[in-house]
Amino acid sequence: MTRRVDVVVIGGGPAGAVTASYLARAGHEVVLVERAPAWRWRAGGVFASPAAVRELRHAGLDAGTLVRAARPIPAMRVELPDRDRTSFRLTYGAETTGDTAVGFDRAALDPALLEHAAAVGVDVRCGVPATGVELPDHRHGASVALGEDGEVVETRVVVGADGPRSIVAEEAGMTRPPRLAHRIGLSWHVVDEPGDPVKDARMVVLPGGAYCGIAPVPGGRMNIGIVLAGRRWRDRLARDGAAAVGADAFAVIPRLGDDVERWRTGAITDRIAGASPLGSRVHRRSGPGWAVVGDAAGFLDPFTGEGLHRALVSARLAAEAIDAELRGKAGALGAYDRAMTDRFATKDLVSLVVQGFLARPRVFGYAGRRLARRASVRATMGLVMGDLVPASRALDPRFLAELLRP
Numbered sequence: 001m002t003r004r005v006d007v008v009v010i011g012g013g014p015a016g017a018v019t020a021s022y023l024a025r026a027g028h029e030v031v032l033v034e035r036a037p038a039w040r041w042r043a044g045g046v047f048a049s050p051a052a053v054r055e056l057r058h059a060g061l062d063a064g065t066l067v068r069a070a071r072p073i074p075a076m077r078v079e080l081p082d083r084d085r086t087s088f089r090l091t092y093g094a095e096t097t098g099d100t101a102v103g104f105d106r107a108a109l110d111p112a113l114l115e116h117a118a119a120v121g122v123d124v125r126c127g128v129p130a131t132g133v134e135l136p137d138h139r140h141g142a143s144v145a146l147g148e149d150g151e152v153v154e155t156r157v158v159v160g161a162d163g164p165r166s167i168v169a170e171e172a173g174m175t176r177p178p179r180l181a182h183r184i185g186l187s188w189h190v191v192d193e194p195g196d197p198v199k200d201a202r203m204v205v206l207p208g209g210a211y212c213g214i215a216p217v218p219g220g221r222m223n224i225g226i227v228l229a230g231r232r233w234r235d236r237l238a239r240d241g242a243a244a245v246g247a248d249a250f251a252v253i254p255r256l257g258d259d260v261e262r263w264r265t266g267a268i269t270d271r272i273a274g275a276s277p278l279g280s281r282v283h284r285r286s287g288p289g290w291a292v293v294g295d296a297a298g299f300l301d302p303f304t305g306e307g308l309h310r311a312l313v314s315a316r317l318a319a320e321a322i323d324a325e326l327r328g329k330a331g332a333l334g335a336y337d338r339a340m341t342d343r344f345a346t347k348d349l350v351s352l353v354v355q356g357f358l359a360r361p362r363v364f365g366y367a368g369r370r371l372a373r374r375a376s377v378r379a380t381m382g383l384v385m386g387d388l389v390p391a392s393r394a395l396d397p398r399f400l401a402e403l404l405r406p
Contacts, residue, residue: 002154005030007159007322008033010159011160012110014109015161018059021060023319024120033146034125061112074091076200103215128146130167142157157325169296175280184237188270189222190263191269192221192262196218211226211227226245284337285318295307317339321334350384
């Protein structure tokens with residue numbers, strides 16, 4: 001059985017759902033396939049700056065869903081492992097715009113985006129894996145084989161929104177090793193205080209090259225995300241397992257004043273999910289008859305965050321290019337790859353600089369102590385990390401001189 005449509009999107013996460021929604025609203029026939037029959041927790045980002053919320057509004061997610069799925073977070077508190085317990089808060093411009101960062105309940109957000117896609121006309125099929133992809137050549141167009149029954153869907157464009165091990169990127173021969181290899185991520189939720197009181201998120205740099213993000217999310221819970229970047233932590237993970245490594249991390253995270261911190265002993269509300277490697281790269285994000293979005297299009301660094309924002313931007317830019325291609329503008333898909341490079345190449349360079357600092361604790365501590373003391377420098381860094389201003393501001397010689405001067 002063969003069917004022909006304009007676009008097939010593989011993967012039902014935020015990037016895939018939003019790409020499909022944009023294209024359906026533009027009048028194209030779109031099929032989206034997601035291998036999981038229902039939502040399940042996978043290691044992924046929950047903390048997002050106001051820029052991600054704006055992208056979701058632009059994509060058509062209604063205000064009520066955003067209220068239910070997002071818990072306001074006034075700031076991200078970055079904590080260094082030095083004797084003085086140096087810390088600083090990144091507010092992402094909230095004091096001037098009134099828009100705060102948020103912690104997302106992905107169990108609410110991801111299904112809502114798929115429901116929105118179905119509501120605007122996308123043929124959403126959950127529990128249907130893509131078992132094969134053929135990209136166009138001189139003999140045939142693009143096609144996707146679905147499920148166990150042998151259905152083949154012919155399409156003018158196939159979109160890979162299927163994560164770091166994208167079968168679309170693999171079929172196109174575009175996969176590359178990640179820049180920051182040999183890192184492992186663990187993520188889970190624990191019970192905290194009921195009523196969702198307003199709290200900062202925390203990014204705690206741990207001894208031995210690891211770091212831990214603690215983000216409030218709806219439902220009286222905390223999301224815990226740990227990146228293991230040093231040999232000592234990785235060896236512990238292999239020897240003792242994820243639960244023991246999480247307990248070890250909790251033991252070295254300093255307490256905040258008189259805060260009760262119920263999350264330290266809170267019950268785990270879902271399985272501890274792991275991801276490795278953290279990050280992905282491709283040679284190109286698009287070509288004749290195909291494009292990749294979200295993590296399939298490349299992701300570098302969970303310390304600087306904003307993987308969700310990048311995924312949503314990739315969805316918007318890809319949909320614009322695909323729409324133009326389907327309407328007869330030759331070469332429009334190539335514009336998507338160039339637009340993503342223009343948008344994120346400098347941010348990736350900033351992220352690599354941050355990772356370089358993290359690998360050298362004395363250097364990171366030096367910079368962190370100056371961020372803690374210099375409000376204007378700290379404010380700029382927060383805006384850059386949150387994708388609210390061009391990342392080039394963090395590489396401006398005047399900014400660097402102000403950051404690094406004694």
